[in-house]
Structure formats: structure tokens, C-alpha cells
Amino acid sequence: MTSPKFHLPPQSDPPLSPRLTLPTMYDLPSEDPEGPGLPDEFHIYQPQLLRETFQSPQWQPDLVFSATDLNLYYDLSHPNWYKRPDWFGIVGVSRLYEGRDLRLSYVIWQEQLSPFVVVELLSPGTEAEDLGETVRSSGNPPTKWQVYERILRVLYYIVFSRYTDQLQIFRLIGGHYEAAQVTEAGLAIPELELTLGLWRGNYQNIDRLWLRWLTIEGNLILTPSEQALAAQQQATEVEQQLAVAQQQAREAEQRAERLAARLRELGVEPDQLV
Template identity: 60%
Template sequence: MYQTDPSLPAKETLPTMYDLPSEDPQEPGVPDEFHLFQPRLLQETFCPPNYPVEQVFTASDLNLYYDVRHPLWYKRPDWFAVVGISRLYEEHDLRLSYVIWQEEVAPLVVVELLSPGTETEDLGQTTREINQPPTKWSVYEQILRVPYYVVFDRYTNQLQAFQLIDRHYQKLLFDGSPIWIAELELGLGLWYGRYQGVERLWLRWCDGDANWIPTPVEAERSRAEAERLRAEAERSRAEAERLRAERLAERLRSLGVDPNQL
């Protein structure tokens, strides 16, 4: 269907992002609140220090087209990140989907949030039916070769992370400390706190010192608090200076010296 003679690169002959959008009015189901909030927190705290912001792309619930032989097949990760690529499609447009043969850069990390009924596929425990698309696990491990695959179950608060080693996923030890991803100079762990008015365990990015990366709201709050403390310190310094001047003036008067004449 897409072949030419002589053959041309897939990037020139196969459908593009504009042909393969994410919107599908017939696709059943909509994300629940957790599936909205958790990816947002991941995106807000994903700040790899070794990549400029314009070379970082993150997405949630966006169609990821992965097979040039079956250009209509896609997966829809709950959240994924690509680094070393323009944040905008061809450096000028917001993405409608992520088409691997156009982008030519695979995600570095994919996160799936378990839901009732998705656990077996998300964890690679299902088999492919004949003439059906491959499972998520197969796509991420064998086709896209995503270096890091993370699965989080909010019902049990269980975090499982896998790293691609020798072309297969190997489970990483999670002892409660954030999982370090050297390529990003970031860690990913479980943080207990309040986000969007909900207090619970959340997936969140941290820096090399295990400090949680602040969200924009938290960063602004910290800046406001720092400014408040700075202003308070300045007021205290000015008050201390005033009291010192008053004590000095009183001392001079006790010695018969008019401080206003100095």
C-alpha cells in the first residue's frame, strides 16, 4: 500500500502524525481522576538536568504508533518520556500522536498505571492472539526497546520497574528508595503527600540527592516563602539597627552629649 519503486524511506511514505491522531470517538472508556493526576505529577516533576527543556517530550494517554508494517497499530501509555528530541513535532507543532517512524527516537521510560483488567497485559502475562497486535510488554521490550518500563498499582501501592538488559526486561530491586535512572540523572520513587487535594502515595521524580523535584505550584510557594522570610529578616535587621541607634543616643545623652549635634 505504501511501497514505491524505487523504495523510499518509511518517514516519507508512511502516515504521519497528522494522519494518525490520538482522538478516537469510538474508543471506549475515559481516564479516572487518578489517571489524570498521576501523569500530571510525573510531567510536572520530570526535569532531567542533562537535557535542555526544549529537548524533552512527555505525554500521557497519547497514541504511540510503533510498527511500519502495521501503521494503524498503536499503544497508549499512561505516561512516557522521550529525551534528545524536540518538544514540538518538527520543532513547530504540538503532537497529535507519537509516530515512531517519523520521530525515529523511542521513549526512554514508559509508565503504566494498573487498572482492574489490565494487570496481566501490563506485566507481560498475556499471549498474543493470531492476527492481533502484540501486547504492551512485547511492544515496549521487543519492538521499541524502551530502556525503562515502570508499572504502578495504586490499589496495592506496589511499584515494579524493569530495565532492558540484553534485549529483555529484568526486574529492578525496589527497596523503598527511588529507582535511579542514570541516563536522566533522576530517580523515580514513591512519595507520600498531598497533590490535587488528595493525600496518598504518588509516583514522583527526585534529584541525585533524593530531593523530590518541586511542582511549579510548590516552587512558586517556596519562592513566596523565601521572599517572606527575606522581608522578615530585613525588617528584623532594620528594627535591630533602630534599637541600637536609640541605645547609643541614650548613652550619649547620659554623658551630656546631644546626639543630634554629632
């Protein structure tokens, strides 16, 4: 008698993760071939200052990502549509792509986390769109304002003009942007324990009004160069204090020697006075 034969049902391959099947940053363009070229110096230095001071005490540095002029892909139905903010910051996402690679772009359907804050620096050619004054044309991608407000739902949208030094901050409330009141101290953002404010000072050897991140109390968050300068100044102060202490010790020793010599002239041994 032969043993019965059992026929197992055919095994299908496990479904692939959307992360493996959808376009990644390696599949999408990271440059705009029709772009106008490199930005002006302000568009280089100002985002750099924002990046160097974007340090939230609520998040470890490896879970804070910020970018300048990086393609931000936002619509899987139109995977080639993107916006390119002058600067944006995100918390709660790995600083490196999949924890290992520098980013070529930021792909929202992979990361599943929108920027927390976006900054646009006004230029004469982009002012209308940056301020939400342009109307989307039929068949064209949505405007910056529409993407940030309705699709990505960026909590804070900041617009700054270097021509007028005007800072405008919009906060997402009830699904729409509302202008936030900005004081001289800036705008405190409790979700980050940071303040975004205007600071007049010297950065990259340029003295002007800059947009930068501060502590929630309004104190400066130092850039690496400022930290190095502060450390150097502190070391110099310590050296000066040490030099003063050494000089005071020498002077005290000289006074003691003069006193001892005077006592000997009077026939008194200083050691006998101890």
C-alpha cells in the same frame, strides 16, 4: 554546416524521503472512538506529576518530550496499530513535532527514537496485560509488554498500583525485561541522572503516595507550583529578616539616644567623646 544536436537523457524526479511518503501524525487517528472515556482523577494527576518533574540535567528542555494517554504508533506494517501508555518520556527528540507543532500522536517510524521510559498505572481491567500476563491472540496486535519489550525496546518499563502502592520497575537486559530492585530511595537511572521514586506528600491538594522524578541524589525536583510556593516562602523569610534588622536598628538608635541624654544630664556632650 549545422551544429550537431545533443539529446540529454530524460531526468527523473529525485526520490522522495520516507518522511514525506509514510503516514504522519496528521494522517493517523489521535483518538480511540471505542475508548471507555476519560480516565479517573488519579490517571490525570499522577502522569501530570511525572511530566512536571521529568527534568534531566543531561538534556535541554526542548529536547525532552513526555506525554500522557497519547497514541504511540509503532509498526509501519500495521500503521493503525498503536499503544496508549499512561505516561511515557523520551530524551533527545524535539518537544514539538518537527520543531513547530504540538503533537497529536507519536509515530515511531518518523521519529526513529523510542521512549526511554514507559509508565502504566494499574487498573483492575488492565492489570494482566500491564504485567505481561496476557497471551496475544491470533490476528490481534501484540500486547503492551510485547510492544515495549520486543518492538520499541523501551529501556525502563514501570508499573505502579495506586491500590497497593506497589512499584515495579523492569529494565531491558539482553532483549528481555528483568525486574529491578527498588529501594526506599527509589531507582537511580544514571543514563538520565535522575531517580524514580515514591514520595508521600500533597499534590493537587491530595495527600497520598505519588510516583515522581527526583535528582540522582534523591532530592525533590520541584513542580512549577512548588517552585512558586518556595519562592514565596523565601520572599517571606527575607521580608521577616529585613523587618527584624530594621527593628534591631531602631532599638540601637533608641539606646544611643537614651545614652546621649544621660551623658548630657551629667554635663558631658556626647560629640566630645568621639
